[in-house]
Amino acid sequence: MLAQIKHILPKTLIQRERTLPATGDVVVRQGQYVEPLDIIAETDMKQEHLLIDVARGLGLSPTQADQMIQREVGEEIIEGDIIAGPVGIARRVVRSPVTGKIVLLGEGQILLELDSPIYELHAGLSGKVTSLIPGRGAVIETTGALIQGVWGNDRIDFGLLQSKIKSTTDKLILDHIDVSLRGSIIVGGYCDDPTILKKGADIPLRGLILASMSSRLIPIAKKVRYPIIVLEGFGALPMNDINLNILTQNVGREVSINAESPERINGKFPEIVIPLSEMGDEEPPITDLEYQPGQVVLIVREPAARQIAKIKTVYPEPRPLASGITAPAADVMLSYDTVIRVPLVNLEVIA
Amino acid sequence: MSESSVAAESLLAVDVGTINTRAILFDIVDGQYRFVAVGKAKTTIEAPYLNIGEGVRRAISKLEKTLGRTFLSNSQSLIIPSSPDGIGIDSFALTISGGKPLRVVAVGILEEGSAQSAQELAATTYSRIVDVVTINSQRTQESRIDAIIKARPDLIILAGGTENGAERSVMTMVEAVGLACYLLPKDVRPEVLYVGNQALREKVQDSLSSIVHLDIAPNIRPSTNVEQLVPAQAKLIRIYQRIRNKKILGVSEFDISAGRRMLPTAAAFNRIIGFLSKTYGSSKGVLGIDIGASATTVSLAFSGNAMMKTISHLNLGENVVDILRFVKAEDIARWIPGHFSPDRVQDYLYNKTIYPFSIPGTVDELSIEQAIARQLMRLAVSEIIQKIPEKDNNVLAGFLPWVEPIIASGSVLTKAPKLGQSMLMLLDGIQPVGVTTLVLDKNNLTPALGAAAEINQMLVVQVLESKAFLNLGTVIAPVGKAKFGTPVLRVWIKQEDGTETNIDVKYGSIEVIPASLGQKVELRVLPLQRFDIGMGGPGRGGRLRVIGGALGIVIDARGRPLMLPENPNQRQELLKKWARVLGA
Numbered sequence: 001m002l003a004q005i006k007h008i009l010p011k012t013l014i015q016r017e018r019t020l021p022a023t024g025d026v027v028v029r030q031g032q033y034v035e036p037l038d039i040i041a042e043t044d045m046k047q048e049h050l051l052i053d054v055a056r057g058l059g060l061s062p063t064q065a066d067q068m069i070q071r072e073v074g075e076e077i078i079e080g081d082i083i084a085g086p087v088g089i090a091r092r093v094v095r096s097p098v099t100g101k102i103v104l105l106g107e108g109q110i111l112l113e114l115d116s117p118i119y120e121l122h123a124g125l126s127g128k129v130t131s132l133i134p135g136r137g138a139v140i141e142t143t144g145a146l147i148q149g150v151w152g153n154d155r156i157d158f159g160l161l162q163s164k165i166k167s168t169t170d171k172l173i174l175d176h177i178d179v180s181l182r183g184s185i186i187v188g189g190y191c192d193d194p195t196i197l198k199k200g201a202d203i204p205l206r207g208l209i210l211a212s213m214s215s216r217l218i219p220i221a222k223k224v225r226y227p228i229i230v231l232e233g234f235g236a237l238p239m240n241d242i243n244l245n246i247l248t249q250n251v252g253r254e255v256s257i258n259a260e261s262p263e264r265i266n267g268k269f270p271e272i273v274i275p276l277s278e279m280g281d282e283e284p285p286i287t288d289l290e291y292q293p294g295q296v297v298l299i300v301r302e303p304a305a306r307q308i309a310k311i312k313t314v315y316p317e318p319r320p321l322a323s324g325i326t327a328p329a330a331d332v333m334l335s336y337d338t339v340i341r342v343p344l345v346n347l348e349v350i351a
Numbered sequence: 352m353s354e355s356s357v358a359a360e361s362l363l364a365v366d367v368g369t370i371n372t373r374a375i376l377f378d379i380v381d382g383q384y385r386f387v388a389v390g391k392a393k394t395t396i397e398a399p400y401l402n403i404g405e406g407v408r409r410a411i412s413k414l415e416k417t418l419g420r421t422f423l424s425n426s427q428s429l430i431i432p433s434s435p436d437g438i439g440i441d442s443f444a445l446t447i448s449g450g451k452p453l454r455v456v457a458v459g460i461l462e463e464g465s466a467q468s469a470q471e472l473a474a475t476t477y478s479r480i481v482d483v484v485t486i487n488s489q490r491t492q493e494s495r496i497d498a499i500i501k502a503r504p505d506l507i508i509l510a511g512g513t514e515n516g517a518e519r520s521v522m523t524m525v526e527a528v529g530l531a532c533y534l535l536p537k538d539v540r541p542e543v544l545y546v547g548n549q550a551l552r553e554k555v556q557d558s559l560s561s562i563v564h565l566d567i568a569p570n571i572r573p574s575t576n577v578e579q580l581v582p583a584q585a586k587l588i589r590i591y592q593r594i595r596n597k598k599i600l601g602v603s604e605f606d607i608s609a610g611r612r613m614l615p616t617a618a619a620f621n622r623i624i625g626f627l628s629k630t631y632g633s634s635k636g637v638l639g640i641d642i643g644a645s646a647t648t649v650s651l652a653f654s655g656n657a658m659m660k661t662i663s664h665l666n667l668g669e670n671v672v673d674i675l676r677f678v679k680a681e682d683i684a685r686w687i688p689g690h691f692s693p694d695r696v697q698d699y700l701y702n703k704t705i706y707p708f709s710i711p712g713t714v715d716e717l718s719i720e721q722a723i724a725r726q727l728m729r730l731a732v733s734e735i736i737q738k739i740p741e742k743d744n745n746v747l748a749g750f751l752p753w754v755e756p757i758i759a760s761g762s763v764l765t766k767a768p769k770l771g772q773s774m775l776m777l778l779d780g781i782q783p784v785g786v787t788t789l790v791l792d793k794n795n796l797t798p799a800l801g802a803a804a805e806i807n808q809m810l811v812v813q814v815l816e817s818k819a820f821l822n823l824g825t826v827i828a829p830v831g832k833a834k835f836g837t838p839v840l841r842v843w844i845k846q847e848d849g850t851e852t853n854i855d856v857k858y859g860s861i862e863v864i865p866a867s868l869g870q871k872v873e874l875r876v877l878p879l880q881r882f883d884i885g886m887g888g889p890g891r892g893g894r895l896r897v898i899g900g901a902l903g904i905v906i907d908a909r910g911r912p913l914m915l916p917e918n919p920n921q922r923q924e925l926l927k928k929w930a931r932v933l934g935a
Contacts, residue, residue: 001392001393002392002409022539049493051492051493051496103534111530111534215700233701233702234697235702264669265397265398267397300709301702301711301712301716303713323768324768326766327710343709345708
């Protein structure tokens with residue numbers, strides 16, 4: 001059976017394709033080094049238009065009005081520019097009420113595309129631009145530790161890593177957050193206190209990495225301006241051992257935090273990248289595996305949710321489970337040598 | 352590719368769901384078409400595969416291994432037709448529910464009129480309404496254009512104007528659609544389905560056909576009070592097929608093998624519900640419900656005419672949390688026979704969105720998942736009830752009409768550890784009334800049969816008559832009002848061996864009359880307190896010959912709508928009691 005894979009790696013080759021949602025301009029060059037907040041491509045989303053009724057403005061029929069239009073498709077217009085006329089003794093004209101570009105004209109009307117804010121695509125991680133995707137974006141590559149999370153608030157930043165978690169089940173409390181953490185990215189345990197998120201914004205933090213969070217905090221987490229990544233899930237869930245080890249070992253280093261919303265279909269997850277020196281032999285993470293004995297896995301649900309285990313036996317044919325459900329399963333050994341049976345679909349291979 | 356129809360023998364049907372891909376083989380066994388086996392694999396629509404092919408081939412390989420037969424060539428292509436030595440298959444059918452739902456903009460004249468009908472049409476397939484654009488809203492023409500551009504739809508359903516009715520307003524909307532599509536880059540332009548005033552067909556064609564792929568179907572709102580979706584549904588299915596072919600790698604290859612007859616899973620499901628209602632020829636309807644990871648499909652048919660809703664915002668997959676737009680976590684927690692805080696239920700929902708493929712790992716998690724399923728069914732059934740034309744609504748307003756049988760599909764129902772759990776979820780979620788039979792589609796065969804119906808109707812008939820579906824039990828649910836504990840139904844039972852017993856069923860209780868699977872039982876039922884069981888009016892009963900289901904015969908006298916006690920202890924006691932009665 002094809003395995004679900006979770007990338008949690010102390011050192012790997014990370015390659016990320018970052019693309020615009022629509023065609024635009026790529027503003028980096030191949031070989032360039034970028035930081036997470038650097039803009040690598042931008043596009044005008046062209047989402048606002050204005051329809052100007054020239055015929056009515058001039059008091060003419062649509063056909064007559066078309067002949068009085070002084071502009072052409074593609075022309076840039078400044079607010080107040082005359083776009084049609086003059087007509088008659090009063091020399092009536094139609095002026096553009098806004099700045100924009102003519103995208104269509106005819107039947108006595110002009111459709112203007114208004115100047116709209118530029119959509120900027122950030123690099124999302126520190127690294128080297130290894131290739132360009134014309135009109136869409138670039139591939140960025142770096143070597144370092146990689147931790148994939150499960151939820152993010154769609155913000156990106158980078159900063160020095162500080163930890164406020166000592167054991168997997170720690171809870172983040174308000175007293176943990178103080179002004180000495182200004183500009184840092186903080187690792188915490190479970191968070192169910194909205195005032196922590198607000199205090200993080202006041203300080204301000206550059207990012208917050210949580211083991212887990214109460215789902216009640218999602219609306220607030222979406223509003224704060226610094227990135228928040230949840231690593232394990234919602235409710236009081238512990239941080240898994242591997243995440244805890246990687247994060248605590250890298251305290252004091254600069255980390256990139258890309259808290260993009262997960263998009264399973266495209267394999268996009270919020271992630272933390274900790275750039276490390278390159279040895280030259282790093283391989284990108286494996287993306288295609290079958291469940292096999294010996295694999296290190298993360299249990300995603302109860303019992304033993306978010307614990308790291310090792311597969312002892314795989315049962316491709318359905319087996320009865322603790323819930324009463326029958327499904328393909330595996331016997332896995334937990335860190336304290338206890339073996340439990342878990343449905344295969346509740347396991348992610350750490351790779 | 353097989354173009355033969357009735358002559359075909361073996362049929363391989365593949366259903367590509369959001370989580371799983373199933374390969375189901377039907378073949379002739381002892382001179383009759385039978386369901387033979389199913390092979391299941393993980394769907395590979397998502398990264399890193401981004402192509403359904405891997406999952407489809409793995410599901411078929413699993414089937415090959417189970418049966419010791421060969422369906423795929425060395426180059427991993429389907430072998431069609433089969434050779435005399437039994438290698439390959441004679442025909443192939445494909446259904447798909449996986450992938451992102453279609454992004455649809457519904458365009459109409461009035462929000463409560465044509466635009467509403469456009470949304471209803473969209474709800475007959477896997478879709479998500481991303482905007483509704485009407486002439487009677489406050490939007491200017493340019494903001495309508497911008498709204499469509501911003502929505503980035505896959506499809507625009509353009510409705511409006513009754514037959515020989517409004518023209519100018521419709522053309523204003525056509526202009527907005529045309530301009531918006533023109534302004535979108537060619538590679539992301541949506542398809543347009545025009546289902547408005549048919550007098551404007553040519554004008555609409557002239558305005559839009561050079562800009563977008565345009566389909567025209569009969570008016571879905573031919574007059575103010577009439578909504579007719581069925582003729583347009585066929586066009587919508589073909590649009591869905593085209594978009595899936597274009598956007599999901601691997602679909603095209605298998606669609607070609609299926610003779611370009613790929614169907615949305617929900618449409619195939621609906622086809623069978625319609626077929627059953629036609630076959631039974633009863634005045635009652637037939638109800639089908641399928642809880643999936645991409646949507647909940649509910650289909651209700653009378654005399655062959657099926658109405659359906661594919662509700663993408665009600666699912667047990669990645670968007671399960673959408674249920675909180677319609678009910679509170681408290682409402683779900685009320686169905687759990689234990690102390691579970693609403694916060695825990697909400698956290699569970701959000702964790703399910705992270706791991707949509709995961710299954711409950713403990714009994715507690717299972718009880719939350721089953722509570723969600725109940726609430727999904729409640730919402731889905733309420734939506735279909737609203738669609739029932741008055742003439743077909745043969746019971747009190749707000750209740751489900753008399754139906755026989757109810758076909759239930761979806762892993763949460765069919766793979767529940769105990770059949771009593773499946774029964775109780777269905778009773779609580781659907782709340783059937785009168786006399787009906789609950790049938791479980793244990794192997795998710797309904798969509799496969801719906802797709803097969805186009806190729807081999809005999810196969811469909813014979814498989815439906817076989818034991819491929821599980822008769823869970825006959826249910827009698829009297830409707831009326833009484834005090835808790837008052838007898839509301841008297842039942843005389845005559846077993847096959849001549850044994851006779853009788854019971855009085857009290858309001859608020861569930862009773863099980865033992866009858867083994869397939870056993871014939873004769874019942875005489877008399878509703879008390881003017882309760883109604885659909886046998887001619889309140890207080891009217893009669894004789895019933897029923898066949899025992901896996902759980903015998905179940906009398907659900909808990910009232911409709913089913914009201915749970917507000918007191919948490921009382922409520923949990925009652926939930927546990929009902930579960931005990933059904934062995935859940």
